Amino acid sequence: MPHISRLADNLPQSAIRALTPFAEKAEADGVKVYHLNIGAPDIKSPQVVVDAVHNYKFDHLPYSNSLGTRELRQGFLDKYYNKLGLHLSMEDILVTTAGSEALDFFFQITTNPGEEVIVFEPFYVNYNSIALKYGIKLVPIHTDIREGFRLPPVQEIEKAVTPRTRAVLISNPSNPTGTVFDKQELLAIAGICRKYDLFLGSDEVYREFCYSDKPIFSVMEIDDFDQYAIMLDSVSKRYNLCGARIGTIISRNKEVMSLGLRLAQARLCPPVLAQAATLAALDAPESYFEETRSEYIRRRNFTVAALNRIPGVFSPMPNGAFYTIAELPVENAADFCRWLLTDFRLDNQTVMLTPAAGFYGTKGQGLNQVRVAYVLEVPELEKAMAVLENALKKYNNK
Ligand SMILES: Cc1ncc(COP(=O)(O)O)c(C=O)c1O
Structure with a gap:
């Protein structure tokens, strides 16, 4: 028998997807499952993208530059990052196969095997x-x-x-908590990074999903921090283009970008059709973001209030992304989430949540917590919350 590698074998199953087979079984049995388990929102992509994809003409699809097409990199700068005042130049940006690859490059660029990266749990x-x-x-x-x-x-x-520490990595706004870290918090971490010569990776894939009156403070805005700052970004959430698989890694550190280029060359190029779609997305009007933000604020306000009305449930009020973590009156949220899918029905409906323990690095943390992704319209959320309230009542009187 050939051996499979330890590297692959060590990988945990995604906490977000572990319950999927149970949800699929319930759905196959005709049960309506409200999916509050995954950050795949129902909001439409900007119309400019839909039109651009419809009108895209080609007789073959060649590779692009490993860094991404020049048009897209320039477009990202002129129509997005520099409009936000980030003062980036073409050497500072590399187009990746979504945020996932940007993160993958971040770890490879900053840290050797056996070395350490500091994160904030839940992450x-x-x-x-x-x-x-x-x-x-x-x-x-x-x-x-x-x-x-x-x-x-x-x-x-x-x-x-x-x-052995080489870097600090934050998600801002955070998945899974929805917390937006402010300028003071960023500057405090930056101080530590300068003191100990650590990179600061800031995963800003939810950067447009900020519900206070100010936009997020980006790692790229920290003064005299060019050697340390690495921003990881994605169009998945911003334009509802999760399936496009386009993101960026951004840094003014030349060595970081030079290594990034070598890693990029080792995978040839990011998807070319999706790069064209993304270029069109950059023309989305400001109203697209405003409408999306207002919709999420409505959903968040509803969800957090509904959660806190259920006896024994506590959720803080997050101010970004589209998630909140809630504490439930159960000992083991993973068991409860599975039971929701296998055993509980209210008018032939149930709800799928993500047990939060998988977002913690410390064993035993978050056992009674779930992550709720408020990615459905309010009337659907209303039904999902009614299911949850009834389910908790029944679960605790079993
Ligand atoms: C915090 C965070 N970073 C990165 C990603 C990766 O997203 P993508 O690879 O679609 O850009 C996600 C996806 O959910 C995320 O929540």
Whole structure:
């Protein structure tokens, strides 16, 4: 028998997808399942993208430059990043096969096998999968639901730095918590990165999904920080183009970008048709983002209020992305989430949630928490919350 590698065998199953077979079984049995488990929203892509794809003419699809097409890189700068005041030049941007590849490059560029990257738990599960793939250790620093998942004081973060630490990675706004870290928090981490010579990776794939009156403070806005800052971005969420698979890795550090180019060349190029679609997306009117944001604010306000009305449930009020973490009056949320799919029905409906323990690096954390993705319209969310309330009642009286 040939052996499979330890690298692949060590990879955990995605916490987000682990319950999928149970949901599929319920759906096959004719049950309506409200999917609040995954960040795949129902919002339409901008019409300019739909039109561009319809009108796309080609008789073959050649590779593009490994960095992405010049038009798209220039378009990203002129029509997006520099309009936001980030002052980037063409050397600072590389088009990736979505945020996932940007993250993959980030780990490979910054950290050797056996070395460490500091993250704040709960964190996006694929940080763990990618780190494991390269033999990199994630060092989680706890953030607490009762404190809205804000960052701990600098001294606490500093305690996690060891001689093997190479980088800090944050998700801002955060998946899974929806927390938006502010300028002070970013500057505090930047101070640590300067002091210990660490890269600061900022995963800003939800950067347009900010519900306070100010936009997010980007890692690329930190003064005198060019050697440390690496931004990871994606069009998946911003334009509802998850299937396009286009993102960017951005840094003013020349060595980082030179390594990025070599990694990019090793995979030839990002998808060419999707690059054309993304170029069109950059012409989406500002009203597209405004409407999307208002819709998410409605959904968030409804969901968080509905969750907190259920006896024993607590959710903080997140101000970004489209997720919230809620504490449930159950001991083991993973068991409850599975039971929802296998056993519970309210008028032939149920709800799919993601157990939050998989977002924590520390064993035993988040056991009674779930991540709720408010990616459905309010009337659907209303039904989903009614299902959840009834389910909790029944579960706790079993
Ligand atoms: C925080 C975060 N980063 C990166 C990604 C990767 O997304 P994509 O590869 O579609 O750009 C996701 C997807 O859900 C995410 O939530």
